[in-house]
Amino acid sequence: xxxxxxxxxxxxxxxxxxxxxxxxxxxxxxxxxxxxxxxxxxxxxxxxxxxxxxxxxxxxxxxxxxxxxxxxxxxxxxxxxxxxxxxxxxxxxxxxxxxxxxxxxxxxxxxxxxxxxxxxxxxxxxxxxxxxxxxxxxxxxxxxxxxxxxxxxxxxxxxxxxxxxxxxxxxxxxxxxxxxxxxxxxxxxxxxxxxxxxxxxxxxxxxxxxxxxxxxxxxxxxxxxxxxxxxxxxxxxxxxxxxxxxxxxxxxx
Amino acid sequence: xxxxxxxxxxxxxxxxxxxxxxxxxxxxxxxxxxxxxxxxxxxxxxxxxxxxxxxxxxxxxxxxxxxxxxxxxxxxxxxxxxxxxxxxxxxxxxxxxxxxxxxxxxxxxxxxxxxxxxxxxxxxxxxxxxxxxxxxxxxxxxxxxxxxxxxxxxxxxxxxxxxxxxxxxxxxxxxxxxxxxxxxxxxxxxxxxxxxxxxxxxxxxxxxxxxxxxxxxxxxxxxxxxxxxxxxxxxxxxxxxxxxxxxxxxxxx
Numbered sequence: 104x105x106x107x108x109x110x111x112x113x114x115x116x117x118x119x120x121x122x123x124x125x126x127x128x129x130x131x132x133x134x135x136x137x138x139x140x141x142x143x144x145x146x147x148x149x150x151x152x153x154x155x156x157x158x159x160x161x162x163x164x165x166x167x168x169x170x171x172x173x174x175x176x177x178x179x180x181x182x183x184x185x186x187x188x189x190x191x192x193x194x195x196x197x198x199x200x201x202x203x204x205x206x207x208x209x210x211x212x213x214x215x216x217x218x219x220x221x222x223x224x225x226x227x228x229x230x231x232x233x234x235x236x237x238x239x240x241x242x243x244x245x246x247x248x249x250x251x252x253x254x255x256x257x258x259x260x261x262x263x264x265x266x267x268x269x270x271x272x273x274x275x276x277x278x279x280x281x282x283x284x285x286x287x288x289x290x291x292x293x294x295x296x297x298x299x300x301x302x303x304x305x306x307x308x309x310x311x312x313x314x315x316x317x318x319x320x321x322x323x324x325x326x327x328x329x330x331x332x333x334x335x336x337x338x339x340x341x342x343x344x345x346x347x348x349x350x351x352x353x354x355x356x
Numbered sequence: 357x358x359x360x361x362x363x364x365x366x367x368x369x370x371x372x373x374x375x376x377x378x379x380x381x382x383x384x385x386x387x388x389x390x391x392x393x394x395x396x397x398x399x400x401x402x403x404x405x406x407x408x409x410x411x412x413x414x415x416x417x418x419x420x421x422x423x424x425x426x427x428x429x430x431x432x433x434x435x436x437x438x439x440x441x442x443x444x445x446x447x448x449x450x451x452x453x454x455x456x457x458x459x460x461x462x463x464x465x466x467x468x469x470x471x472x473x474x475x476x477x478x479x480x481x482x483x484x485x486x487x488x489x490x491x492x493x494x495x496x497x498x499x500x501x502x503x504x505x506x507x508x509x510x511x512x513x514x515x516x517x518x519x520x521x522x523x524x525x526x527x528x529x530x531x532x533x534x535x536x537x538x539x540x541x542x543x544x545x546x547x548x549x550x551x552x553x554x555x556x557x558x559x560x561x562x563x564x565x566x567x568x569x570x571x572x573x574x575x576x577x578x579x580x581x582x583x584x585x586x587x588x589x590x591x592x593x594x595x596x597x598x599x600x601x602x603x604x605x606x607x608x609x
Contacts, residue, residue, distance in 0.1 A: 209462075217588045222578025243585075250580040285599060325475025325598050327503040332496075335470045335591035338584070342592045345578050346538060 104131070104182055105236035106168070107248075109175040110143050115246030116181050117149055128153040129249065132180040136165050139176025146177070170238035184248065185235065185255045188227070188262060192269040194252070196224030198344055199266060199298040201273075202232045203259040203312050205333060207304050211235070212243025213334040214301065219247035221341035222349075226251065229259040230312075259300065263315040266298045275300040275308055275316035276340055278330045283323050284343055292318075293347035299340050304333050357384070357435055358489035359421070360501075362428040363396050368499030369434050370402055381406040382502065385433040389418050392429025399430070423491035437501065438488065438508045441480070441515060445522040447505070449477030451597055452519060452551040454526075455485045456512040456565050458586060460557050464488070465496025466587040467554065472500035474594035475602075479504065482512040483565075512553065516568040519551045528553040528561055528569035529593055531583045536576050537596055545571075546600035552593050557586050 107116045107130075116129040133150045137159060140147055151157050165174050191199070200218045205211045211233045218226050228235050235241075235255050241248055254262070263273055272295050274287070287293055300316055302308035313319050322331055322339045331339070360369045360383075369382040386403045390412060393400055404410050418427050444452070453471045458464045464486045471479050481488050488494075488508050494501055507515070516526055525548050527540075540546055553569055555561035566572050575584055575592050584592070 213585050213588060216581050216585060219579040220575075220577050220581035220584050220588075245581065245583075245585070247579075247581050322473075322595070323598075323602075324473050325602065326472040326500075328469055328473035328498065328500050330498075331473050331591070332466050332469060332498075332587070334585070335466060335473075335587060338588035338591040339595045342575070342595075345576075349576075349578065 104180050105241070106170070106238060107179045107181050107241055108169055108171055108177070108238060109242070110146055110177055111246055112241060113150070113177050113179045114146060115249040116179050117146070117153070118249050128155065129181045129184065130155045130179040131182060133157045134160050134165065134168060134178040136160060136162050136176040138162070143177060171242070183236065184253065186252045188254050188257050188265050191225045191227070191252050191254050192265040194224065195269055196271070197296040197348060198223040198341070199225045199227065199271060200337065200341065201227045201229055201259060201262050201298055201300045203230045203300060203308060204303040205232045205301060208233045208237040208239035209243045210304060210332070210334050212240040214337045215240070215244040215253070216247040217334065217338045217341055219250045221345040223341060224251060225254065227254040227257065227262050229257055229262050259312055259315060271296045271298045273298050273300060273316040275313050275319045276322065276336050277308055277313060277319040278321055278324070280319035280321040282318055282320050284320055284340065285323065287318070287320055288343055288347060293344045297344050299337070299344070301333055301337055357433050358494070359423070359491060360432045360434050360494055361422055361424055361430070361491060362495070363399055363430055364499055365494060366403070366430050366432045367399060368502040369432050370399070370406070371502050381408065382434045382437065383408050383432040384435060386410045387413050387418065387421060387431040389413060389415050389429035391415070396430060424495070436489065437506065439505045441507050441510050441518050444478045444480070444505050444507050445518040447477065448522055449524070450549040450601060451476040451594070452478045452480065452524060453590065453594065454480045454482055454512060454515050454551055454553045456483045456553060456561060457556040458485045458554060461486045461490040461492035462496045463557060463585070463587050465493040467590045468493070468497040468506070469500040470587065470591045470594055472503045474598040476594060477504060478507065480507040480510065480515050482510055482515050512565055512568060524549045524551045526551050526553060526569040528566050528572045529575065529589050530561055530566060530572040531574050531577070533572035533574040535571055535573050537573055537593065538576065540571070540573055541596055541600060546597045550597050552590070552597070554586055554590055
């Protein structure tokens with residue numbers, strides 16, 4: 104079980120149940136302050152309608168339970184949502200993100216949100232990556248944790264093997280790679296089913312992880328920055344893939 | 357004056373002086389712990405060679421001066437680096453970022469770093485945007501604060517007028533815009549000199565700021581995320597412009 108904090112996360116956890124699509128709510132229990140109850144009455148009522156127990160608690164108790172400095176007064180207990188690696192691979196996804204040793208929860212959550220926006224069909228938290236249920240990661244994902252399949256607690260090596268077996272190319276984001284993102288785009292390679300591998304915020308991908316990929320690819324640096332932040336690099340790479348896969352590709356004539 | 361913390365920021369502030377390009381170091385004074393002195397001896401020596409006073413201080417004093425939870429033992433006092441809006445406009449830049457009411461220092465610093473990487477020639481902190489010298493913003497910029505002209509303390513309205521006068525198109529990033537980024541790209545519009553306007557993390561750009569732009573443009577959402585984080589949106593928009601301006605454009609045949 105993990106805690107989803109704030110109205111947005113609770114709404115997303117309630118998600119499929121709330122939008123009438125017939126899905127099952129992930130909220131197994133809700134803790135709410137009197138103030139939040141008054142402010143988000145409809146949301147609390149929607150949770151109550153699913154049969155999940157709703158507990159009104161004081162602000163002091165909420166401050167103890169919540170991980171945020173300024174709690175928003177709503178806290179849902181949710182079951183883990185991650186799926187086995189085999190299940191992700193069996194769905195034959197066309198765009199997947201693999202985080203290898205991504206340690207910063209804010210960055211990881213932002214990558215998850217960006218992956219969702221770019222239409223990725225899975226995010227894998229591999230090797231020593233941060234726990235996807237870390238409260239800061241959940242918060243930064245802005246609900247995307249509930250939107251697409253995630254896999255946790257697997258090795259990058261096993262992930263590479265499973266995704267390659269499912270027909271995906273593996274591209275490693277590496278600022279020092281000789282091959283540029285735009286070259287790959289012009290060759291039409293980004294339109295293929297792709298898994299993007301991103302490394303640690305400080306040291307990137309070591310040689311043994313780079314060796315797992317079909318190609319190492321650099322986002323071009325046009326100015327004087329040494330590198331891009333991992334969340335920015337992921338945004339550029341994932342949107343390049345999304346554009347190519349959705350027919351907006353920059354293929355050269 | 358402001359404080360640049362850690363070896364990377366100090367190196368960048370020393371920047372032009374250190375790379376032998378004949379520039380002037382921005383470090384006017386350096387505070388360093390004994391431990392950091394031992395670890396970054398060459399850097400400290402390089403600062404000393406510029407004539408800037410170097411003060412060895414204890415770890416407790418550093419903990420008081422530094423804004424970080426785990427100070428890295430090096431703290432440079434630097435003069436403000438921002439330039440007047442008129443100076444930025446007179447340089448006829450081809451790619452500029454305008455932040456309007458961007459409040460989160462980590463996001464703003466990341467946008468500054470991404471703007472640098474994408475080859476932007478200026479970043480404007482307009483309206484009620486965070487102070488570019490906020491320690492978290494300086495840190496997130498990873499040295500880019502010292503790489504490209506920044507402008508602070510101006511209105512978005514005055515910025516729009518000055519940049520339009522310098523021949524730039526103004527594009528507002530707005531998730532609800534009817535016009536998509538790829539459409540604009542295919543029309544060849546992104547190859548033009550462009551200023552990108554980004555709004556507040558939570559509420560985006562209000563109508564009066566949207567009205568300043570030639571066009572409001574949406575980064576397409578392929579999945580179920582409601583929106584992109586501002587740093588991710590900026591990465592996608594700025595790299596679309598950079599690609600178009602550097603000849604990798606996705607212009608349709």
